[in-house]
Amino acid sequence: MTxxxxxxxxxxxxxxxxxxEDDPRVLLMGEDIGRLGxxxxxxxxxxxxxxxxxxxxTPLAESGIxxxxxxxxxxxxxxxxxxxxxxxVFPAFDQITSQLAKLTSRHEGxxxxxxxxxxxxxxxxxxxxxxQESPEAYFAHTPGLRVVAPSTPNDAYWxxxxxxxxxxPVIFLEPKSRYWQKGEVELEASxxxxxxxxxxxxxxxxxxxxxxxxxxxxxQAAALAEAEGTSCEVVDVRSLSPVDYGPILDSVRSTGxxxxxxxxxxxxxVGSEIAATVMERAFYALEAPVLRVSAFDAxxxxxxxxxxxxxxxDRILEAxxxxxxx
Amino acid sequence: xxxxxxxxxxxxxxxxxxxxxxxxxxxxxxxxxxxxxxYLPLIDALTDAELEQFYRDMVVIRAIDTQATNLQRQxxxxxxxxxxxxxxxxxxxxxxxRAHDTLFPSYREHVVTRxxxxxxxxxxxxxxxxxxxxxxxxDPANGNTxxxxxxxxxxxxxxxxxxxxxxxxxRTGTGDVEHDEAVVAYYGDGASSQGxxxxxxxxxxxxxxxxxxxxxxxHWAISVPVETxxxxxLVGRGAGYGIPSVRVDGNDVLASYAVSRTLLDEARSGLGPxxxxxxxxxxxxxxxxxxxxxxxxxxxxxxxxxxxxxxxxRAFLEGRGAAAALFEDVDAEAADAAExxxxxxxxxxxxxxxxxxxxxxxxxxxxxxxQKAWLNHYEASFEGSAS
Numbered sequence: 001m002t003x004x005x006x007x008x009x010x011x012x013x014x015x016x017x018x019x020x021e022d023d024p025r026v027l028l029m030g031e032d033i034g035r036l037g038x039x040x041x042x043x044x045x046x047x048x049x050x051x052x053x054x055x056x057x058t059p060l061a062e063s064g065i066x067x068x069x070x071x072x073x074x075x076x077x078x079x080x081x082x083x084x085x086x087x088x089v090f091p092a093f094d095q096i097t098s099q100l101a102k103l104t105s106r107h108e109g110x111x112x113x114x115x116x117x118x119x120x121x122x123x124x125x126x127x128x129x130x131x132q133e134s135p136e137a138y139f140a141h142t143p144g145l146r147v148v149a150p151s152t153p154n155d156a157y158w159x160x161x162x163x164x165x166x167x168x169p170v171i172f173l174e175p176k177s178r179y180w181q182k183g184e185v186e187l188e189a190s191x192x193x194x195x196x197x198x199x200x201x202x203x204x205x206x207x208x209x210x211x212x213x214x215x216x217x218x219x220q221a222a223a224l225a226e227a228e229g230t231s232c233e234v235v236d237v238r239s240l241s242p243v244d245y246g247p248i249l250d251s252v253r254s255t256g257x258x259x260x261x262x263x264x265x266x267x268x269x270v271g272s273e274i275a276a277t278v279m280e281r282a283f284y285a286l287e288a289p290v291l292r293v294s295a296f297d298a299x300x301x302x303x304x305x306x307x308x309x310x311x312x313x314d315r316i317l318e319a320x321x322x323x324x325x326x
Numbered sequence: 327x328x329x330x331x332x333x334x335x336x337x338x339x340x341x342x343x344x345x346x347x348x349x350x351x352x353x354x355x356x357x358x359x360x361x362x363x364x365y366l367p368l369i370d371a372l373t374d375a376e377l378e379q380f381y382r383d384m385v386v387i388r389a390i391d392t393q394a395t396n397l398q399r400q401x402x403x404x405x406x407x408x409x410x411x412x413x414x415x416x417x418x419x420x421x422x423x424r425a426h427d428t429l430f431p432s433y434r435e436h437v438v439t440r441x442x443x444x445x446x447x448x449x450x451x452x453x454x455x456x457x458x459x460x461x462x463x464x465d466p467a468n469g470n471t472x473x474x475x476x477x478x479x480x481x482x483x484x485x486x487x488x489x490x491x492x493x494x495x496x497r498t499g500t501g502d503v504e505h506d507e508a509v510v511a512y513y514g515d516g517a518s519s520q521g522x523x524x525x526x527x528x529x530x531x532x533x534x535x536x537x538x539x540x541x542x543x544x545h546w547a548i549s550v551p552v553e554t555x556x557x558x559x560l561v562g563r564g565a566g567y568g569i570p571s572v573r574v575d576g577n578d579v580l581a582s583y584a585v586s587r588t589l590l591d592e593a594r595s596g597l598g599p600x601x602x603x604x605x606x607x608x609x610x611x612x613x614x615x616x617x618x619x620x621x622x623x624x625x626x627x628x629x630x631x632x633x634x635x636x637x638x639x640r641a642f643l644e645g646r647g648a649a650a651a652l653f654e655d656v657d658a659e660a661a662d663a664a665e666x667x668x669x670x671x672x673x674x675x676x677x678x679x680x681x682x683x684x685x686x687x688x689x690x691x692x693x694x695x696x697q698k699a700w701l702n703h704y705e706a707s708f709e710g711s712a713s
Contacts, residue, residue, distance in 0.1 A: 027494075053494050059532055064483060064525030071487020074472075075495070095522070098477050099484070102458075106473065109685035110462040144686055167688035195692075242693050 002187040009179040011153035012042045014187075015160035016080065020050055023078060026164055029056040029065055030082030030118075039084055040120055040179055062092035069115050070100055078114045080164060086121040087130025093138070100169045101144030112167040116160075121149075122213050122263050123310050124177035126303045133300055134264035136211075139171040140241040140273070147241040148194060149173040151215035153183035155238065158191035166194065173240075175213035195239040197247045203233035206320050207251040209274065210261040211237040214311070218261055221316040230320060240270045248274065249282050256287035257323040261316050266294035288326035291319045344559035346605070347585050348575035352633050354641025361572075365584035372580075378648070380421060380579045381639045382656045384413035387437045388636060389660035390446050393667050394436075394453070398614040402672055403453045409436045411577075411609030414635030415542050417441065418574075418582020419510060419604070422590055424503070428470040429510045430485040432478070432517065434542075442469030446663075449474070450671045457677065478513070479520030482539065485511035486526040489535035489599070498536045499596030508594035509537040510586075516547025518563070519555045527567040530599035538590050539569070539601040542576060544608035549621040561603035569599050576604030577635040580642075607633070679705070 006014070020026045028043055034057035037044030047055035058065050062083060069079035083089045089096070096117065103113050123132035140147045146168050150156040156174070163170040192198065200215065201222050208218040215236045222232035233251045237243060252258045258278055260271035275290040293311045301309050349369055351357040358366055391409050398406040409416065416437035423429060423442075431438055440446055448460035452474060459473040475481035489509040492498045498506045517523055518541060530537050543560055545552050552560070564571030570592075574585045582604055589600035607630040611618050618627075640653065683698040 059525070059528045061525040061528060063522055064486075064529050067480065067483025067522060067525065068487030068490060068529050071484040071489070072491045072494075073487075074484060075488045075491025077491055077494075091521075094477060095480065095483065099475075099480050104688055105686050106459045107462065107685070108457070108459060108681070109688070110459075110464055112688040114688075146687075168691075242691060244692075 001189060003184050004187060005182050005184055006153055007180045007182050008150070008153045008156045008174070009040060009042055011157040011183075011185050012160055012174065013044060013046070014185070015157040016043065017046060017049075019080075019161045019164040020046070020054060022161075023164070025076060026078045026080065027054050027056070027072065028080050028082070029058050029069060031058060031060055031065075031084050033057060033082050038082060040176065042118075042174075043082065062088055063095050066092040066095040066100060066115075066117065070095065070103065070113065073113050073115050074111065078164060080116040080118060083117060083119045085131045086119055086133040086135055089117075089119055089135060096139070096145070096169075096171075097142045101142045104168070105144060113169050114164075114167050115169045116163045116166075116172050117169070118160075118172045118174060120176035120179075121173045122175050122177055123300065123306045124213065126306070128303070129300065132303070132306065134262065134295070136171075136173055136240050137264060137269050140270050141268075145169050145171055145241060146195070146239070147171040147173065148239045149175065149212040150238065151175065151178065151212055151236050153181075154185045155192075157185045157187070159194055159238070162191055162194035173212060177213045178216065181216075195242055195244055197235055197237045197239065197244040199233060199247050199251060200236045201232070201234035203231040203255070205231045205255055206257040206259060206323055207233045207235060207248070207255045208259050208261065208316065208320075209235045209237060209248055211240060211270070212263070214261045214263060217311065217313055218316060221313040221320070224313055224317060225320055230324065232320065237270075237274070243274060243277070245277060245281065248278060252278055252282045253285040256285055258286075258290045259293060259316060259319045259323055260290065261293040261311050263295055263310050265297045266292050267297045269294060288323045291323055293319045344561050344573050346573050346575055347581045348578050349580040349584070350578045350638050350642050352638060354638045354645060356642065356645075362581060362584075365581070365588060368584040368587055369580050372583075374646075376421075377643060377646075378652060380417050380583070381636070381643055382659065383417045383421070383437065383441055384579065384636045384639065385656045386660045386663050387440055388413060389664040390440070390667055391436055393664035394446075394450065395610070395614060397450070397668065397671055398453070403450065403614075404455050405453050405613050405615060407434045407613045408608075408610035409434050411607045411630065411635070412542055412544055413437050414579035414639070415576035415582050415604035415606045418579045418584075419540050419586040419602070422583050422586035423510055424508075424590070425469070426505065427508050427510065427590065428472065428488060429512070430472045430481045430488070431474055431512045432481060432514060433474040433476055434514070435474075435512050438512065439471050442471040444468050444471050446667055447670050447674075450667065451674060454671065454674055456674050478517040479522040479526075482511045482513055482517075482523050482526035483529070485509050485537050486530040486535055486599075489530060489537035490533045493533060493535055498594050501595060503591055503594060506594040507536065508590050509535075510590070511537055511539050513539070513541055514547070515541065515543040515545065515552045515555050515560060516550070518560050527564070527569055527599070527601075531567045531569055534596065534598040536593040536596070537599045538586065538593055539564070539599065540586070541601065541603045542606055543603055544606050546608050546612065546618075546622070548612040548616060559603065561601070564601035569601050571601035571603065573603045573605060576606030577633050577638060579635060579639055606635075609634075
């Protein structure tokens with residue numbers, strides 16, 4: 001087994017490269033992804049190695065990127081679009097939600113839409129407005145889309161390839177604050193299915209659930225709790241639509257308590273949906289209501305306040321304490 | 327001849343003059359404008375049978391269009407957007423497209439779709455509420471005609487992207503018009519204000535995509551006149567993108583045909599995108615839910631009625647000595663087509679409830695399976711309980 005230690009940024013680059021090698025119909029498109037390699041360098045050297053007809057430096061227009069990706073998919077390509085920052089996806093919202101998400105249904109199955117939209121998302125990078133948002137609920141709420149978020153370099157490497165192999169549109173959310181943390185990538189292993197959730201730490205008192213960058217924060221919280229004598233199990237949701245409830249419910253049935261943590265505002269969020277479903281399906285196993293730890297229901301503040309706006313390990317532990325107090 | 331000179335006496339005038347390609351005068355006489363000169367060889371090459379087919383297309387589809395409006399009035403359809411008045415623009419462009427071309431309509435291209443092989447009943451399905459798409463664009467019987475798009479202008483980006491794909495795959499620009507593919511993107515004066523149309527032109531130009539942007543300026547976006555969309559003739563927009571563009575009298579089927587044929591062949595030869603503004607008129611309402619008396623006068627409608635594309639072509643054919651039997655035959659075919667549509671439309675039934683779930687995703691999806699099973703179980707719980 002070949003194992004390499006690399007940051008998520010390089011794992012994504014390697015995953016994209018492998019997907020392009022495996023299938024000549026895979027094509028990358030986005031702003032500054034070619035010569036520059038993307039503002040986060042995720043696509044570095046791919047245009048050099050695959051040419052400017054497989055790695056397109058597109059005009060600066062997000063709706064144009066997704067809309068022409070749809071046309072390219074109709075012509076038999078498998079486009080992978082990069083949206084430069086989370087807050088820039090909204091000019092493409094109509095093409096994503098009214099067109100991309102509905103075209104297979106509108107064609108009654110006669111047309112597949114194998115389009116991946118990569119979005120670096122989330123905070124903790126100290127950036128200006130529109131560069132740190134968590135828009136996952138908009139897309140998870142849209143029938144016809146699949147939405148996933150890796151939390152580790154290994155998942156990033158495998159999930160981007162799985163997303164590209166999907167015959168449905170996939171919103172691929174990359175936790176940009178985790179781009180530079182290294183992790184082990186098993187280059188030859190078989191991948192966990194794209195839409196599987198996974199228990200990443202065993203524990204017995206409280207189940208902590210989250211996605212993307214928050215998984216690391218949950219693990220920090222679990223370590224701190226351990227020192228105080230509370231055993232937390234941690235579940236990485238990985239797929240926000242559809243959600244694989246099996247491991248989540250198994251864990252909750254064993255601990256009786258659950259806390260969901262996310263960078264997005266709580267109101268009508270992915271965490272809210274998962275909390276509601278857990279309460280519907282595991283009601284008698286619960287010793288306490290499912291609690292959510294989220295950003296506040298306010299716009300992302302100026303970066304100097306992001307540490308207050310976004311949940312951290314302490315806020316998660318505060319919820320753990322509240323859960324245990326029931 | 328300028329746009330002012332062409333229509334200034336009969337209709338509303340766009341403020342700045344633009345050259346216009348027109349071959350047939352309002353009365354059907356052969357009177358090419360100066361800007362039409364380069365296209366005349368294509369028109370001279372048309373056979374009597376082809377000219378008669380253009381006329382037949384227009385008449386038969388107007389009868390179908392009228393029948394569909396009637397069906398809506400009788401409660402058989404939720405909605406119908408009439409194509410009445412825009413037949414020449416659509417016949418010309420659809421007959422100009424080659425068999426291997428791909429067409430992206432908006433939602434009023436009933437003429438285009440039928441010429442390419444789509445059964446008008448498939449459009450009825452959309453308007454009756456039994457289907458969202460109506461037809462399968464990958465079925466060869468439908469002549470590479472994509473399905474309707476109801477959000478204005480969205481399809482122009484799909485057309486540009488599809489054409490980019492043709493260029494990337496070398497399916498165009500080899501110099502062989504019998505194999506080189508091109509794309510037609512249909513949209514209107516209202517959609518021309520949409521950002522997606524702008525972005526489609528930017529992308530198409532940047533990648534030399536073989537797409538013809540075919541704008542039918544029917545003067546009205548529901549109740550808003552074209553002057554609100556643009557202070558200058560819409561044909562002028564193409565120049566800003568580096569897209570050669572031509573303004574054509576959209577009620578002149580010969581001009582529409584010849585210009586479309588020429589520009590499509592230019593696009594397929596690797597020269598990049600092209601654009602046409604076909605100046606026409608929406609003779610009917612926006613849809614059957616609309617009331618044009620609220621925003622435009624009957625004097626305007628009467629002026630445009632004098633420029634009816636069908637009457638113009640009929641006068642032209644009569645001037646060439648077409649036999650009365652031709653017109654009787656066309657009228658009979660039109661009546662038959664309309665009756666055939668009616669008889670089939672009223673028998674369309676609701677789709678199976680599984681349609682809600684079956685095609686949301688191409689790959690298996692747990693939520694769809696779960697909710698479909700739940701609905702079936704729920705519905706089954708009522709079986710046998712009816713009194």
